[in-house]
Amino acid sequence: SQQGEEDPQALSIQEGENATMNCSYKTSINNLQWYRQNSGRGLVHLILIRSNEREKHSGRLRVTLDTSKKSSSLLITASRAADTASYFCATDEGGGFKTIFGAGTRLFVKA
Amino acid sequence: ETGVTQSPTHLIKTRGQQVTLRCSSQSGHNTVSWYQQALGQGPQFIFQYYREEENGRGNFPPRFSGLQFPNYSSELNVNALELDDSALYLCASSKGGQVATYEQYFGPGTRLTVT
Numbered sequence: 492s493q494q495g496e497e498d499p500q501a502l503s504i505q506e507g508e509n510a511t512m513n514c515s516y517k518t519s520i521n522n523l524q525w526y527r528q529n530s531g532r533g534l535v536h537l538i539l540i541r542s543n544e545r546e547k548h549s550g551r552l553r554v555t556l557d558t559s560k561k562s563s564s565l566l567i568t569a570s571r572a573a574d575t576a577s578y579f580c581a582t583d584e585g586g587g588f589k590t591i592f593g594a595g596t597r598l599f600v601k602a
Numbered sequence: 603e604t605g606v607t608q609s610p611t612h613l614i615k616t617r618g619q620q621v622t623l624r625c626s627s628q629s630g631h632n633t634v635s636w637y638q639q640a641l642g643q644g645p646q647f648i649f650q651y652y653r654e655e656e657n658g659r660g661n662f663p664p665r666f667s668g669l670q671f672p673n674y675s676s677e678l679n680v681n682a683l684e685l686d687d688s689a690l691y692l693c694a695s696s697k698g699g700q701v702a703t704y705e706q707y708f709g710p711g712t713r714l715t716v717t
Contacts, residue, residue, distance in 0.1 A: 524705065533604070533692060533708035534645070579644050588658030590635065590706070592644035 497580060497596040505601050510567040512596040514580035515560075521583050523556055525565050528577045528595070537565075537578075572602040605629055606695050606709035614715045620681045623712045625693035627674040634676040635706065636668060637692040645692055651676055680714075688716045 498513045514523070522541045526534040540547045540556045540563070547554045553566040567574055577595040584591050605628035615621050627634050633652045637645035647660035651670035665681040674695070680687055690713050694706035 526708075533606070533710045534694075534706075535604075536705040536707065539705050588650060589647050589660060591647060592637075594644045 497578070497593045499596060500594070501597040501599070503599045503601065504570060506570060506572055508570055508600075510570050510574070510598055510600070512565045512578050512598070514563045514565070514593055516563075516580075516582045516591075516593075517561065518584065520558075523554075523563050524581045524590075525552075525554060525563075526579045526581060526592075528579065529575075534579065567598075570598075570600045572600050574598060575600045604707040604709065606693065606707050608691075608693055608709035608712050610712060611710070612713045612715075614717060615683050617683055617685060617716055619683050620679065621683060621714065623678045623680075623691050623693075623714070625676045625678070625695075625709055627676070627695035628707045631695035631697050631707070632674055633696045633698060633704075634670055634674065635694050635696070636676070636678045637694070638662075638687075639690040639692060639711075641689075648678070683716045685716050688714060690714075 496515050504510055520542055522539055524539045525537040527537055528534045538549050538554050540554050542558055551568045556563045577597050579592050579595045581590050581592045607626045609624045635650035636648040639645045648662050648666055649656050650658040654670045667679045669677045690711045692708055692711045694708045696704045696706045698704050
């Protein structure tokens with residue numbers, strides 16, 4: 492089963508535009524993480540936000556977390572062609588002993 | 603690029619056979635987790651190991667088993683392979699014993715094809 496569900500499933504934008512992806516989850520969490528995957532290879536950790544945090548920034552990335560709505564969003568500002576990838580949210584389950592990934596958002600940035 | 607390595611890169615097996623996949627953790631990490639990723643899907647958590655003991659498991663049958671060694675490297679073993687086991691298998695290392703509490707460093711994966 493998948494805890495996190497990303498929306499949209501796919502997103503196509505022009506270079507320089509902002510990209511926003513959303514993640515919803517079902518049960519209470521301690522933290523939520525976002526990962527990027529290029530071309531079906533290994534995942535790269537982007538950012539971790541804990542349940543007592545509402546917003547976090549890392550470079551061109553901004554993540555928000557709304558625990559009352561059980562949702563999170565990832566904003567990539569001033570996108571580049573190199574941002575083309577799949578983006579996944581991941582939540583903890585079972586006291587932190589399991590990681591549950593969503594199905595991902597496929598982002599395509601056109602140069 | 604992370605310090606997590608996996609071998610082999612690709613593997614083709616026949617239904618009913620057994621397979622062993624290997625993973626070397628990033629230096630300083632004592633926790634390893636394994637994931638199965640079908641094409642177009644998100645990774646599915648198989649299990650995690652901390653200090654050589656399995657301490658978290660997803661919805662996978664017992665024919666999926668693992669080992670973690672004193673140097674924190676790990677193996678994933680799958681017995682009685684089925685066609686649906688064809689997928690990308692990813693391992694990830696982290697610190698702290700609770701895989702979902704810390705950021706995970708992923709290897710490049712092993713692509714398994716079962717025919």
